[in-house]
Amino acid sequence: MSNQDRNSRRRFLRQIGATSLLAVASPLASLAAKENAEERMLHYEKKISTGDKIRLGVIGFGIQGHYDLQTALKVPGVELAGICDLYTGRLENAKELFGKELFTTRNYKELLDKKDIDAVIIATTDCWHARITKDALAKGKAVYCEKPMVYKISEGPEVIAAQRKSGKVLQVGSQRVSSIGLAKAKELLAAGEIGKLNMVNAVYDRQSSIGAWQYTIPKDANAATTDWDRFIEVTEKMAYDSKKFFWWRAFKEVGTGVAGDLFIHLLSGTHFITNSKGPHTIYSTGQFSYWKDGRNMPDVMSGVMQYADTPEHPAFQLTLQVNFVSGTGGQEIIRFVGSEGVMEVHGNDIAIRHSIMPEAPGFGGYDSVFTFSKAMQQEMQKEYDAKWTAAQRRSPRKEDINFKAPDGYDEHLDHFTHFFDAIRTGKPVVEDAVFGFRAAAPALSCNESYFQKKVITWDPLNMKLV
CATH class of the missing domain: 3.30.360.10 (Dihydrodipicolinate Reductase; domain 2)
Known part of the structure; x- marks a missing residue:
């Protein structure tokens, strides 16, 4: 690997691997965070082979779809393979951004039928999340679904079951986790x-x-x-x-x-x-x-x-x-x-x-003691002083x-990196269907x-x- 490529990868890891900077930022950082970042660095310093490449489709190319795709493409080895949206103007925008040869469609099923797509981002209207997620998993695609994972509570068990049946990665898009x-x-x-x-x-x-x-x-x-x-x-x-x-x-x-x-x-x-x-x-x-x-x-x-x-x-x-x-x-x-x-x-x-x-209970000040007789106040003060030290009162x-x-630092990039790492290595994602x-x-x-x-x-x- 050339020095230029190595430096480029290290710059990338300073973005996604800010976990490695945790130790610098705080003495309370965990060693595990540093080890994870170092492991990631080794993973991405390898040359991305054809088998490591991930071909990505986007379903829903509105505001969040744009931001999600922009972030996903920062991860090495991720390539755009197609975009689906219902509004014609967004499909025109997609070709303006990524070239006239880009596959675009208004029917998400046509995108899911493409054999060269490994994973999809679902950034549609909420009411479509569950159906498209289940269809994508059934077609063998890994799924990054924007939050909320479902539009109705009744849809949750179906999505969880679909993910388990497919064995494919599903990550929900609440990137802060x-x-x-x-x-x-x-x-x-x-x-x-x-x-x-x-x-x-x-x-x-x-x-x-x-x-x-x-x-x-x-x-x-x-x-x-x-x-x-x-x-x-x-x-x-x-x-x-x-x-x-x-x-x-x-x-x-x-x-x-x-x-x-x-x-x-x-x-x-x-x-x-x-x-x-x-x-x-x-x-x-x-x-x-x-x-x-x-x-x-x-x-x-x-x-x-x-x-x-x-x-x-x-x-x-x-x-x-x-x-x-x-x-x-x-x-x-x-x-x-x-x-x-x-x-x-x-x-x-x-x-x-x-x-x-403090360890000692309160006594005096805005307290009922001053409403007692002077003799009672003096007696109780003496007992309190004998029981509790000055240190115990502080x-x-x-x-x-x-x-x-x-x-x-960009948690959105970290979230997508976890998603693609899970596809490549089989490690669990941070926000799976059950968490979502x-x-x-x-x-x-x-x-x-x-x-x-x-x-x-x-x-x-x-x-x-x-």
Whole structure:
């Protein structure tokens, strides 16, 4: 291998192998992370043979489909073999980007029939995820399916069964679960840095029209250019509506709203960090505060979930929040609250602040003791002083922790690298069908709770509604 090629691969590994920089970024880094990065470096310094190449198809070439493909092609040995989308303008865009010879189609089954495609990215409207995933697995393709893995809870067991029957790799696209930031948070929580966990507050706010899904609709949009009849094959019959095609997240007939778009990220991250299988009770509420544009999914939504005491974690309560007209300007944070401190996860950056109660119980100050007789106050003060030392009365001090991911780190690239590594080596993916369903079901239950105005009970172990 030439020095130029070797340097190129090392530059690539500084992007995907930022796990190798974890030790530099924090003295608390695990040796396993460094070993994994070194193993990956050896793997990618080999010349990519024909057998190692992965031919990729994309089904759904909208915003996320573009970003997913752009990231996937950064992984060595991955080649584009075809793109499917219902809107003709996106197929034209695909040929403009990748050449006139690129295979394009409006029928995803034609793409799945191609023998030279090894894996597919499914970045379609939510209502199509399960059907295309099952069809792709049946055709022997590895699948990277955008979140949520399913549109309906009832679809989850079918997708899990299809993956197991096919033996092919299936990874769900909540890329944060592959991040070094969440890996570090998981490590710190397990080490007891914030004591015993009791609450998680998770927020994903936005404040922009694009953030609220008011995407630009092309001037030539109509029932013919979007293949509307095919689009609604898996839904109820509906008259053509350009908003439902291009702003689909905002409509329950085809999308899953803030729960399927953003709650799912917060749930995936929380489950990864805590090793949780999911909550047992779910309640949510929402409102239409600002984006009154015909949508039928709320633009402000909150959820409360209760997690039971399990071998993986103590009992804790999770609160979820999405606000599409947030005066904060937008924020994404998961805050883990424990008996000895709080851990805040901002993207891939982590801050831990400690607050530890003293061993001695409180006495005096804002306390009822001053309301007693002077004789009683003096007697009880004397007893307290004799029982508890000055050290026992003070709050123990513990050094705070800050972790910052290396500049330029990209968890999206790490997530795709894990996906392609799994195809090549047989190693398990970070977010398989079971993990994906255990995150999707509570998120979708928030919609059920909102519309039905009731508490939803979920069995996280057996993955079914109660």
